[in-house]
Amino acid sequence: MKPFRILYFLLTCSILSNGCAPAGSLMHEMEADLKPDFRPLDSSSGTFLFRAKIRLTGNNYTGIFLVKQVQADSTTRIVFLSEIGLNLMDLKYKRDTFELISVQDFLDRPSLIRMLKADFGTLLRDPGDLQGTDIYYKRDEPSEMIQFRYNSRKYSYFHMKGRGVYRIERRSGPFSRTTYSIDRTGPMNILIDHGGLKPDIELIQIPRIDR
Amino acid sequence: MNLHMQILITKLAMFFLLVASLPGTYAQMTGNGYQPVEDVEKVIERLNKSSREIFSIKSRFTQKKQLDFLDETIVSKGSFWFRKENSLRWAYTEPFEYVILLNAGKFTIIDGSSVNEYDIDSNAAFREINDLIIGMVQGRVLEQGKFEIEVFENGSSYLVKLVPRDPGIRKVISGMDLTFDLQDLAVTRIVMYEGEKDYTVITFTDKRFNETIPDTIFSADM
Numbered sequence: 001m002k003p004f005r006i007l008y009f010l011l012t013c014s015i016l017s018n019g020c021a022p023a024g025s026l027m028h029e030m031e032a033d034l035k036p037d038f039r040p041l042d043s044s045s046g047t048f049l050f051r052a053k054i055r056l057t058g059n060n061y062t063g064i065f066l067v068k069q070v071q072a073d074s075t076t077r078i079v080f081l082s083e084i085g086l087n088l089m090d091l092k093y094k095r096d097t098f099e100l101i102s103v104q105d106f107l108d109r110p111s112l113i114r115m116l117k118a119d120f121g122t123l124l125r126d127p128g129d130l131q132g133t134d135i136y137y138k139r140d141e142p143s144e145m146i147q148f149r150y151n152s153r154k155y156s157y158f159h160m161k162g163r164g165v166y167r168i169e170r171r172s173g174p175f176s177r178t179t180y181s182i183d184r185t186g187p188m189n190i191l192i193d194h195g196g197l198k199p200d201i202e203l204i205q206i207p208r209i210d211r
Numbered sequence: 212m213n214l215h216m217q218i219l220i221t222k223l224a225m226f227f228l229l230v231a232s233l234p235g236t237y238a239q240m241t242g243n244g245y246q247p248v249e250d251v252e253k254v255i256e257r258l259n260k261s262s263r264e265i266f267s268i269k270s271r272f273t274q275k276k277q278l279d280f281l282d283e284t285i286v287s288k289g290s291f292w293f294r295k296e297n298s299l300r301w302a303y304t305e306p307f308e309y310v311i312l313l314n315a316g317k318f319t320i321i322d323g324s325s326v327n328e329y330d331i332d333s334n335a336a337f338r339e340i341n342d343l344i345i346g347m348v349q350g351r352v353l354e355q356g357k358f359e360i361e362v363f364e365n366g367s368s369y370l371v372k373l374v375p376r377d378p379g380i381r382k383v384i385s386g387m388d389l390t391f392d393l394q395d396l397a398v399t400r401i402v403m404y405e406g407e408k409d410y411t412v413i414t415f416t417d418k419r420f421n422e423t424i425p426d427t428i429f430s431a432d433m
Contacts, residue, residue, distance in 0.1 A: 085411035
């Protein structure tokens with residue numbers, strides 16, 4: 001029976017861990033000037049161009065992700081391009097809602113599109129803009145962390161002065177966790193690990209974009 | 212890489228190979244003043260004849276991607292090498308290194324330290340590429356009926372407008388413009404259209420014909 005007890009203990013811990021709010025203060029109660037920017041990608045600050053590698057079992061996709069805010073309608077466009085410049089997928093993002101503009105047949109897979117929407121939503125969303133969501137804040141020098149629940153998922157954003165947001169965790173149950181590791185020491189590198197056999201995505205910022 | 216991906220890459224590569232195999236050196240397209248050519252067959256025969264006389268090409272290229280909502284241009288640069296009968300290296304050097312290699316019955320993609328190799332004979336689409344290249348170097352491509360063709364002339368260059376007949380390819384690229392220098396029948400510029408406002412322009416520089424290209428150029432170990 002011992003293995004079952006251990007399993008029960010682990011499951012219970014996991015559920016408890018996932019179900020309880022972390023110790024800390026409500027972010028909304030913080031002084032505004034103390035609140036760091038927890039938004040990983042601020043599309044209003046310019047055009048982001050990423051070299052993209054999507055690794056699945058037996059399927060590898062590479063290309064370029066372009067992330068750009070369109071001033072005219074305040075939307076953000078996320079376009080996946082092939083290396084030779086052809087459009088593979090085009091998404092429009094505004095107020096946490098995505099619209100699929102176009103997608104090539106071979107990428108037209110609901111699970112893949114859903115995954116990309118969730119990932120770019122996590123990267124583009126400003127947690128401070130979420131209405132009606134309690135955001136818990138914790139400082140553990142030199143790190144700061146926020147946690148909140150949104151759309152049945154639990155998010156943890158880790159921030160460090162000088163590094164910005166360097167890690168995000170998104171949980172949608174005790175066994176489903178996606179982690180985003182963000183390294184800005186050189187060109188920004190974002191590694192998205194969906195866990196298990198799900199795809200890994202690596203985004204490497206391409207710093208140069210010519211006018 | 213699944214079959215759909217292979218087919219897509221193959222179709223895209225077909226365009227590359229079609230384009231890359233055409234002989235040429237360049238001048239910028241003047242843009243206006245093109246008039247329809249009456250004897251299209253005669254022009255195509257001239258282009259094909261010129262193609263048949265080429266056994267190797269080396270060139271640099273600049274690729275510019277334009278999106279309707281984007282006020283910037285995404286620029287990539289690189290070089291390509293082609294050698295009869297069917298060896299091609301299409302290599303991006305900026306903004307990152309990425310190579311499409313076709314040689315000795317293999318289709319290879321080199322992405323940084325990652326090398327993925329596929330047998331041309333393992334896939335009908337790869338075989339089609341191979342046949343296309345051979346057709347190209349033998350001057351048959353524009354005769355193969357894969358495109359609706361219109362030809363224009365403005366006194367210094369030909370503008371050949373191609374619309375794919377294959378609906379699958381047309382979903383990716385709605386059309387292509389090839390600009391040839393009128394004197395040496397060299398390709399100066401390629402435009403690949405995706406809808407009305409999204410397009411990619413590839414221009415070629417430092418083009419050299421019929422020079423010896425070593426085998427190592429077409430190796431993934433280079």
